[in-house]
Amino acid sequence: MAEAEESPGDPGTASPRPLMRDLKAVGKKFMHVLYPRKSNTLLRDWDLWGPLILCVTLALMLQRDSADSEKDGGPQFAEVFVIVWFGAVTITLNSKLLGGNISFFQSLCVLGYCILPLTVAMLICRLVLLADPGPVNFMVRLFVVIVMFAWSIVASTAFLADSQPPNRRALAVYPVFLFYFVISWMILTFTPQ
Amino acid sequence: MSSGCLQTEEFFPPLKRACPPYTSSTEFEEATNLLAETPDAATTSRSDQLTPQGHVAVAVGSGGSYGAEDEVEEESDKAALLQEKQQQQQPGFWTFSYYQSFFDVDTSQVLDRIKGSLLPRPGHNFVRHHLRNRPDLYGPFWICATLAFVLAVTGNLTLVLAQRRDPSIHYSPQFHKVTVAGISIYCYAWLVPLALWGFLRWRKGVQERMGPYTFLETVCIYGYSLFVFIPMVVLWLIPVPWLQWLFGALALGLSAAGLVFTLWPVVREDTRLVATVLLSVVVLLHALLAMGCKLYFFQSLPPENVAPPPQITSLPSNIALSPTLPQSLAPS
Numbered sequence: 001m002a003e004a005e006e007s008p009g010d011p012g013t014a015s016p017r018p019l020m021r022d023l024k025a026v027g028k029k030f031m032h033v034l035y036p037r038k039s040n041t042l043l044r045d046w047d048l049w050g051p052l053i054l055c056v057t058l059a060l061m062l063q064r065d066s067a068d069s070e071k072d073g074g075p076q077f078a079e080v081f082v083i084v085w086f087g088a089v090t091i092t093l094n095s096k097l098l099g100g101n102i103s104f105f106q107s108l109c110v111l112g113y114c115i116l117p118l119t120v121a122m123l124i125c126r127l128v129l130l131a132d133p134g135p136v137n138f139m140v141r142l143f144v145v146i147v148m149f150a151w152s153i154v155a156s157t158a159f160l161a162d163s164q165p166p167n168r169r170a171l172a173v174y175p176v177f178l179f180y181f182v183i184s185w186m187i188l189t190f191t192p193q
Numbered sequence: 194m195s196s197g198c199l200q201t202e203e204f205f206p207p208l209k210r211a212c213p214p215y216t217s218s219t220e221f222e223e224a225t226n227l228l229a230e231t232p233d234a235a236t237t238s239r240s241d242q243l244t245p246q247g248h249v250a251v252a253v254g255s256g257g258s259y260g261a262e263d264e265v266e267e268e269s270d271k272a273a274l275l276q277e278k279q280q281q282q283q284p285g286f287w288t289f290s291y292y293q294s295f296f297d298v299d300t301s302q303v304l305d306r307i308k309g310s311l312l313p314r315p316g317h318n319f320v321r322h323h324l325r326n327r328p329d330l331y332g333p334f335w336i337c338a339t340l341a342f343v344l345a346v347t348g349n350l351t352l353v354l355a356q357r358r359d360p361s362i363h364y365s366p367q368f369h370k371v372t373v374a375g376i377s378i379y380c381y382a383w384l385v386p387l388a389l390w391g392f393l394r395w396r397k398g399v400q401e402r403m404g405p406y407t408f409l410e411t412v413c414i415y416g417y418s419l420f421v422f423i424p425m426v427v428l429w430l431i432p433v434p435w436l437q438w439l440f441g442a443l444a445l446g447l448s449a450a451g452l453v454f455t456l457w458p459v460v461r462e463d464t465r466l467v468a469t470v471l472l473s474v475v476v477l478l479h480a481l482l483a484m485g486c487k488l489y490f491f492q493s494l495p496p497e498n499v500a501p502p503p504q505i506t507s508l509p510s511n512i513a514l515s516p517t518l519p520q521s522l523a524p525s
């Protein structure tokens with residue numbers, strides 16, 4: 001990851017504001033995900049900070065309350081984490097085994113950043129759930145989740161599809177579809193206690 | 194390779210121009226044999242079987258014209274493919290390319306294998322005709338993953354739909370079912386083929402005959418046979434019990450038939466007793482899997498499972514209210 005070393009013992013030699021530069025890079029990638037077009041920014045300067053922030057946010061919001069029963073509730077923080085990261089690693093391995101020419105961390109970076117629309121959907125769902133429960137409430141949440149799911153798929157395919165030979169593209173894209181589908185399902189079935 | 198070309202050139206001079214694309218004489222002989230039998234079959238380059246780089250879609254449609262000559266062609270097929278296998282060199286298992294060789298499939302091939310598992314035919318061996326001695330791990334792995342997630346999701350959906358009909362049922366996301374589904378499906382799809390392969394190899398040691406399937410081919414057979422359960426599970430959303438059992442029986446029949454037709458050529462040379470016991474154990478395990486899925490993920494919650502105390506305490510309060518009502522009505 002592109003990050004300058006900050007040496008506390010040498011205030012004169014530390015480069016100005018490396019944290020801001022990193023945050024700006026993360027923000028720029030967020031913009032690239034929200035408005036996906038053919039560009040190599042996500043692939044060239046990959047970083048895993050964005051996926052980490054998104055994953056932690058999603059896992060915190062999806063976490064079930066401690067008052068909920070042990071067995072029957074929604075996913076725990078660790079379960080969301082495991083699903084996101086192991087899912088991303090499995091998809092990356094699958095893509096590489098099929099003969100794709102994308103590097104391991106580039107693929108993780110793309111898959112992690114493309115969770116952004118679903119995190120936004122989670123935020124919206126939590127806000128909508130503050131209103132009265134009912135079929136309208138559910139329809140709104142369903143619509144939002146479906147739109148964001150489609151957005152995630154489109155964004156990640158825009159970046160990942162080119163790395164596969166054309167006769168295997170569907171094989172590489174299907175696991176991505178499954179991955180975002182599972183995350184969308186977790187978001188849709190979230191019920192606050 | 195060039196000597197093989199010349200050899201066939203002597204016998205089939207008109208087909209000389211087709212020689213360069215083929216990289217093996219045995220493959221060319223097989224192709225010309227088949228051409229001689231079915232002159233209207235389309236010729237396409239079969240080089241995808243030996244050279245992983247140049248991928249050309251095999252003309253799958255020509256497989257339909259082989260109908261009458263299944264047995265004869267199967268023997269020549271086996272011999273040719275065995276020879277090919279011996280010529281290929283496997284990289285070591287610690288290299289990445291070793292595992293890449295198990296994912297050397299195209300979209301069209303995967304779809305063809307899925308179709309083959311959905312429509313089993315008695316003479317049509319899945320391994321010989323669809324896998325063609327190139328088993329893949331993509332199909333079994335992702336079919337199992339899809340099945341596990343679809344089970345968990347549809348099981349949860351039935352709970353949602355049941356709650357719509359009967360609001361006393363307590364809805365919860367039941368996320369632990371994803372873990373259970375995943376572990377059980379993967380264990381079934383990997384341990385049962387391991388046991389089957391081990392058993393067949395032991396029997397092969399007892400009775401000398403031509404090779405049983407490799408471990409990967411057995412995994413492939415089982416993995417692709419699980420595909421038919423995916424639409425079955427989705428159709429189980431319909432809350433009509435006899436329809437659910439019907440779909441279950443249909444899917445189980447298709448899947449088990451596929452397994453039996455594929456295993457029969459390997460097992461028929463063994464003693465009758467061993468063959469029938471093996472096949473019935475295979476079908477039984479498959480049926481157990483289907484029933485286990487139905488009972489665990491789609492159980493309809495009995496009402497007494499859900500919060501009985503509020504119902505009991507609400508009754509006395511109703512009774513207590515009614516005597517007070519006339520009193521409240523009386524003054525008005």
